[in-house]
Amino acid sequence: xxxxxxxxxxxxxxxxxxxxxxxxxxxxxxxxxxxxxxxxxxxxxxxxxxxxxxxxxxxxxxxxxxxxxxxxxxxxxxxxxxxxxxxxxxxxxxxxxxxxxxxxxxxxxxxxxxxxxxxxxxxxxxxxxxxxxxxxxxxxxxxxxxxxxxxxxxxxxxxxxxxxxxxxxxxxxxxxxxxxxxxxxxxxxxxxxxxxxxxxxxxxxxxxxxxxxxxxxxxxxxxxxxxxxxxxxxxxxxxxxxxxxxxxxxx
Numbered sequence: 001x002x003x004x005x006x007x008x009x010x011x012x013x014x015x016x017x018x019x020x021x022x023x024x025x026x027x028x029x030x031x032x033x034x035x036x037x038x039x040x041x042x043x044x045x046x047x048x049x050x051x052x053x054x055x056x057x058x059x060x061x062x063x064x065x066x067x068x069x070x071x072x073x074x075x076x077x078x079x080x081x082x083x084x085x086x087x088x089x090x091x092x093x094x095x096x097x098x099x100x101x102x103x104x105x106x107x108x109x110x111x112x113x114x115x116x117x118x119x120x121x122x123x124x125x126x127x128x129x130x131x132x133x134x135x136x137x138x139x140x141x142x143x144x145x146x147x148x149x150x151x152x153x154x155x156x157x158x159x160x161x162x163x164x165x166x167x168x169x170x171x172x173x174x175x176x177x178x179x180x181x182x183x184x185x186x187x188x189x190x191x192x193x194x195x196x197x198x199x200x201x202x203x204x205x206x207x208x209x210x211x212x213x214x215x216x217x218x219x220x221x222x223x224x225x226x227x228x229x230x231x232x233x234x235x236x237x238x239x240x241x242x243x244x245x246x247x248x249x250x251x
Contacts, residue, residue, distance in 0.1 A: 007207075007211065008207060008209075008210060008211020008212075008214065008215070009070050009071040009074070009211075010046065011211065011214040011215060011218055012071050012158060012159075012210060012211070012214050013046065013071050013074050013076055014030075014031075014044070014076065015214050015217060015218070016105045016108065016109075017076045017101075017104050017105055017108060018104075018108040018111070018229075018232075019031045019044060019076070020044075020076070020104065020108070021044065021076065021077050021078040021081055022075050022076055022077060022097075022100040022101050022103075022104040023077055023078070023081035023084075023085075023100060024100060024103075026078060026081055027104070027107075028078050030042065030043055030044025030045075030076060030077075030078055031043070031044065043078065043079060044076050044077065044078060045076075045077055045078070045079055045082040046074050046075075046076065047074065047075050047076070047077045047082045047085060047086070047097070048068065048069075048073055048074065048075075049073050049074065049075055049094055049097045049098060049101070050063045050068060050073055050094060051068075052068050052069065056086075057085070057086040057087075057089035058089050058093070058094050058097075060094075075097050075098075075100060075101045076101075076104075085097065109161070109165075111229050112165060112229065112232065112233050112236065113165060115229045115230045115232075115233040116165060116166075116168060116169050116233045116236070116237060117169065118230055118233075119169055119172060119230060119233050119234045119237055120172075121175075121176050121179065123230050123231055123233070123234040124172075124173065124176045124234050124237075124238065125176075126224055126231060126234070127220060127221075127223070127224055127231055127234045127235050127238065128191055128194075128238065129223075130223030130224070131191060131194035131195065131220060131223060132187065132190040132191050132194050150243065150244070150249060151163060154208075154209060154212075154213075154249045155208070155209040155210070156209060156210055156213055156249075157210065158210040159210050159213045159214060162213075162217075162236050162239075162240070163213075163239075163240045163243055163244075164240075165236060165240070166236040166237045166238075166239060166240025166241065166243075167240045167241070167244060169237045170237070170240065170241050170244070172237070173237050173238055173241040174241070177191065177241075191238075191242070192242060195216060195219075195220070195239075195242055198215075198216060198219045199212070199216060199249075202215050202216070212249075213239070213243075213249075216239060217235055217236070217239055220235045220238070220239070221235055
């Protein structure tokens with residue numbers, strides 16, 4: 001029987017790793033964009049740092065079973081390196097895999113931080129185009145809320161750094177929205193409600209907290225081609241702006 005992994009944890013793992021293999025010097029993209037003949041393909045594999053079973057690679061009977069299939073015990077690897085670390089568990093230790101994971105996530109966060117100041121109207125236009133195409137009726141609510149208070153209330157501890165980084169370029173997002181409003185006065189509401197429609201859909205599925213935020217990012221990212229760092233940075237910026245200023249997430 002196939003294992004059932006917690007979906008929010010899976011999405012978070014892919015998000016903070018940039019969808020890349022954590023094996024040193026590999027960093028290959030584990031998500032292959034769609035072609036004219038095939039859909040997007042996820043080739044990355046979730047590897048266990050401590051084995052799923054007591055007798056598996058790097059098994060540890062002292063680790064509770066409920067902690068074995070969670071983000072904290074996973075590392076994203078390409079098929080080649082997943083096979084390698086499990087075939088040679090005495091060569092690649094628990095400490096090694098934890099370090100690879102930490103190094104990759106730090107590397108990717110640095111890339112995002114470097115890309116955020118480079119986000120322009122071009123990138124913002126690309127990532128918002130599909131979102132505003134089929135909005136629901138506007139809500140007309142863009143109330144400013146204390147972001148730290150809202151982060152705590154919505155239990156967004158894991159993604160708080162993404163919100164903080166995104167807010168660093170909130171001025172550029174505001175300029176972009178204001179600019180588009182000159183040509184379409186309903187643009188802010190269309191953008192908000194594009195996210196709000198998906199937000200409500202996810203909430204009805206029982207998704208909350210960090211998993212809800214990451215799922216909304218994936219919703220936005222799935223609307224564009226490729227997985228460019230600057231486009232992911234643009235999504236982080238838009239999400240943070242809307243998180244602070246509208247009815248996405250509870251106040």
